[in-house]
Amino acid sequence: MTNAVIYQHDNADTLVVQGTQITFIGKAAEARKKYPNLRNWQDLEKAFIGPGFIDNHNHVFEADAEIGGDCDLSDTHNVRGYEQALQQCGRELALEPNDWLMGYGHELAELLKISDESPLALLDRLFPDNPVVLMEQTSHSMWVNSKALQQAGINQHSTDPQGGRMLRETDGSLSGILLDNAGDRLFEMAWKQQPDLKNAHKRGLQKGLRQLAENGITTVGDGRLYWKRGWLETWQELEKQKQLTARVSIRPWIYPADPAAPQLEFFRKVYQPDTSRLLVIHQVKLYSDGLLQNGTARLLQPYRQTINPDLPTGLDYIGPDQLQWWLVQLDDIGYGAHIHAIGDGGTRQALDAVAHARAEGSTRLYGLTHLELVQIDDLARFKALGVDADVQIGNEGVLHADHRWAEPWLGHERAVQLMPVGALRAAGANLTLSSDWNVNDLNPLISIANALELKGQQFPDTESAIDAYTINAAKALGLEGQTGSLTVGKAADLVVIDQDISRAKPARIRQAKFLLTMMNGQVVYQSADY
Numbered sequence: 001m002t003n004a005v006i007y008q009h010d011n012a013d014t015l016v017v018q019g020t021q022i023t024f025i026g027k028a029a030e031a032r033k034k035y036p037n038l039r040n041w042q043d044l045e046k047a048f049i050g051p052g053f054i055d056n057h058n059h060v061f062e063a064d065a066e067i068g069g070d071c072d073l074s075d076t077h078n079v080r081g082y083e084q085a086l087q088q089c090g091r092e093l094a095l096e097p098n099d100w101l102m103g104y105g106h107e108l109a110e111l112l113k114i115s116d117e118s119p120l121a122l123l124d125r126l127f128p129d130n131p132v133v134l135m136e137q138t139s140h141s142m143w144v145n146s147k148a149l150q151q152a153g154i155n156q157h158s159t160d161p162q163g164g165r166m167l168r169e170t171d172g173s174l175s176g177i178l179l180d181n182a183g184d185r186l187f188e189m190a191w192k193q194q195p196d197l198k199n200a201h202k203r204g205l206q207k208g209l210r211q212l213a214e215n216g217i218t219t220v221g222d223g224r225l226y227w228k229r230g231w232l233e234t235w236q237e238l239e240k241q242k243q244l245t246a247r248v249s250i251r252p253w254i255y256p257a258d259p260a261a262p263q264l265e266f267f268r269k270v271y272q273p274d275t276s277r278l279l280v281i282h283q284v285k286l287y288s289d290g291l292l293q294n295g296t297a298r299l300l301q302p303y304r305q306t307i308n309p310d311l312p313t314g315l316d317y318i319g320p321d322q323l324q325w326w327l328v329q330l331d332d333i334g335y336g337a338h339i340h341a342i343g344d345g346g347t348r349q350a351l352d353a354v355a356h357a358r359a360e361g362s363t364r365l366y367g368l369t370h371l372e373l374v375q376i377d378d379l380a381r382f383k384a385l386g387v388d389a390d391v392q393i394g395n396e397g398v399l400h401a402d403h404r405w406a407e408p409w410l411g412h413e414r415a416v417q418l419m420p421v422g423a424l425r426a427a428g429a430n431l432t433l434s435s436d437w438n439v440n441d442l443n444p445l446i447s448i449a450n451a452l453e454l455k456g457q458q459f460p461d462t463e464s465a466i467d468a469y470t471i472n473a474a475k476a477l478g479l480e481g482q483t484g485s486l487t488v489g490k491a492a493d494l495v496v497i498d499q500d501i502s503r504a505k506p507a508r509i510r511q512a513k514f515l516l517t518m519m520n521g522q523v524v525y526q527s528a529d530y
Contacts, residue, residue, distance in 0.1 A: 052218025074105030120176025142183030
């Protein structure tokens with residue numbers, strides 16, 4: 001590739017790929033002397049070559065899968081709209097009795113406004129003969145009906161599982177809203193009963209991989225692999241068939257309410273630390289806490305208001321002592337961890353767990369993701385403990401520091417402290433940007449542009465923002481020897497963009513177009529304009 005602008009190589013205009021590797025970066029004249037027999041010369045006409053982007057927290061398997069998408073409620077924002085959309089879904093699907101209906105996209109706050117009947121009663125009225133489970137837009141709660149609860153063996157006398165909560169009416173009856181792990185368990189049961197599961201998995205994953213390539217992403221850190229659903233087998237099948245178009249660090253999910261021994265045995269069997277392969281398995285995914293909107297994120301000080309008044313500071317998805325135990329046990333079999341932490345209490349407990357593992361001699365990769373609320377005293381611990389800090393900034397609210405949505409739960413003083421991206425970077429943390437797709441836009445250029453304009457938290461320059469989506473993420477995944485930068489000897493994971501994003505204004509960066517994506521020397525996406 002010649003006549004190009006090459007990221008971090010100001011004196012070069014030509015890059016040569018042979019096989020799977022970058023073998024030359026320099027001037028065209030020197031390249032022609034060194035490679036006199038090279039046939040495939042491409043004039044990029046001053047287009048930009050950058051390293052392939054690395055999305056450190058992405059739900060590629062499930063973000064665009066057909067399973068769970070029977071009914072999409074995301075285009076409406078009130079209960080009446082949900083009811084109409086569900087009625088339409090029911091007519092179109094022509095469900096037989098006892099067929100599952102799965103959907104997604106509603107807002108928990110809207111369900112909590114219902115006054116004349118419970119959310120459970122509403123679904124029972126619409127679907128008396130079918131079990132229904134609907135994933136809320138954040139994925140941290142499920143809306144279900146009585147048929148679904150019966151299938152799961154849940155009734156009003158059932159106790160809350162570890163890491164979850166079943167919301168109840170004032171008389172103690174179930175409301176039809178299951179928070180965090182209480183809902184995850186039921187959704188998983190519904191998922192596994194869907195028809196043609198193996199082929200649906202493959203179609204969904206292939207579709208997701210295509211979208212990664214179209215957005216210049218050559219490596220992903222899996223956000224959460226539900227291995228009991230057969231997802232790992234789908235990844236392994238595509239790797240075996242040489243159909244992977246991205247490097248993937250798979251992070252098997254720790255099921256908080258299930259016995260530990262069989263989970264550890266499974267992790268031991270599937271461990272795959274060879275970073276020369278496209279599929280790597282050497283981190284797990286676990287949750288420290290839940291979500292602020294649900295009152296399940298763990299706080300150091302009580303919520304201002306919460307839907308769980310008996311949990312004034314939220315809940316522990318996995319208790320602090322168990323979190324420490326898990327990290328030590330996982331270290332013994334070769335695993336690090338990617339830990340969901342939203343509240344300042346959840347973040348501190350996760351950092352405490354890593355500190356315990358480090359004291360026990362662990363040198364594994366650890367990262368915390370989301371990090372919406374972090375105490376000042378904990379900022380420096382990321383660098384001191386070697387913990388990567390992964391954040392998502394690909395939305396308008398974060399860009400403009402508009403955190404008014406959190407004031408009902410946190411109050412103004414804590415709400416304005418949310419998303420301390422600049423503070424984490426200033427404290428020396430290895431900061432990575434990710435999409436949490438489909439929570440945020442999949443396009444890395446959106447987050448890179450936002451990073452330059454974050455109100456009060458902006459990055460100092462474009463290079464630091466690009467690094468957070470490339471080499472910093474490669475380090476967090478233990479892949480910096482293979483990818484993350486344009487370096488001779490590294491894998492040819494790269495992207496061609498129609499303009500030099502390293503010198504463009506944020507508005508231009510957002511508008512830039514991907515022309516070509518290459519992973520391991522293979523073109524995995526090519527624009528019609530290229």
